[in-house]
Amino acid sequence: MSFDRDVDLHTLAGLRRRVEALTADRATRHRDDLVTGVLRAAVEAVDGADGASLTRTDPNADAPDRATDDEIAALDAVQISVGQGPCIEAADHPPECGLVVAADLGGADHDRWPDFAEHAVAAGCRSVLSLRLGVEERHRSSLNLYGRRHHAFDATAQVAALLFGVPAALLLHGADHADDLQHALGSRDLIGQAKGILVERFGVHGDHAFAMLVESSQNANMKLVDVARWLVEETVANRSHEAPTTS
Structure with a gap:
């Protein structure tokens, strides 16, 4: 042309x-x-x-x-x-x-x-x-x-x-x-929070907590980050219900 x-x-x-x-x-x-x-x-x-x-x-x-x-x-x-x-x-x-x-x-x-x-x-x-x-x-x-x-x-x-x-x-x-990087960082933070919850709840080391998340992910056929999100959200909800009320 x-x-x-x-x-x-x-x-x-x-x-x-x-x-x-x-x-x-x-x-x-x-x-x-x-x-x-x-x-x-x-x-x-x-x-x-x-x-x-x-x-x-x-x-x-x-x-x-x-x-x-x-x-x-x-x-x-x-x-x-x-x-x-x-x-x-x-x-x-x-x-x-x-x-x-x-x-x-x-x-x-x-x-x-x-x-x-x-x-x-x-x-x-x-x-x-x-x-x-x-x-x-x-x-x-x-x-x-x-x-x-x-x-x-x-x-x-x-x-x-x-x-x-x-x-x-x-x-x-x-x-x-x-966007992919931001999503990856957000996923990492969620998984880190979920590991912390398991460490606190069961007294295990971080590697063991991560293995528990992986096993739950495989058993539930869910993505690892989705399992972590569910655990974090459930824990936050339970803690809010358990928080004492002031009169």
């Missing part, structure tokens, strides 16, 4: 400003706010986009899908439900460039994903760009841009989406791993 140099420079300058704004905004330190900012910036950066979404196709993903409005969220949900659509293809089986283009869901692209296309056209959506972001199993995802017009995304818009996807993927990758 060939592009006019001035158009490319203008597009790059706009993308740079939006990425700088995302990284400078302190609100984006929180993952949910970051995703909202990324979606908003994507709509502003790519001509033809009327809305956007971030879709995760792994049913065990910790983070939920997000969209700029309820109609787009519903179209994402349809794709997940019927197991077809550009967001599914981009996340799970993307082309080499990572970008899936649906130029006209009411026309030539209808037969690629017929079940989804019917819902999309009925909702007033004719074009979709879907770009793979996360590649790890638990963070597998796509950034999706929705357009009301058919052929809403020309070649320049497609390049803009690809360029925007690079910093967006890096930002979301960092946010996902920060």
Whole structure:
């Protein structure tokens, strides 16, 4: 493909400003706010986009899908439900460039994903760009841009989406791993509290207390952290009931 140099420079300058704004905004330190900012910036950066979404196709993903409005969220949900659509293809089986283009869901692209296309056209959506972001199993995802017009995304818009996807993927990758780290730290604290309760209750050493938690986890077919959480919550509740009341 060939592009006019001035158009490319203008597009790059706009993308740079939006990425700088995302990284400078302190609100984006929180993952949910970051995703909202990324979606908003994507709509502003790519001509033809009327809305956007971030879709995760792994049913065990910790983070939920997000969209700029309820109609787009519903179209994402349809794709997940019927197991077809550009967001599914981009996340799970993307082309080499990572970008899936649906130029006209009411026309030539209808037969690629017929079940989804019917819902999309009925909702007033004719074009979709879907770009793979996360590649790890638990963070597998796509950034999706929705357009009301058919052929809403020309070649320049497609390049803009690809360029925007690079910093967006890096930002979301960092946010996902920060969440994973925070979750791991929280789990460690819970397990530590549960070990302390068992040490106090049964007079055992820390290693023995941990072994008791592991055995309970296996017997109950529960995650270790869930067993620890249950024990801590039960102990706190019992202590609150046993606390003397003052008159």
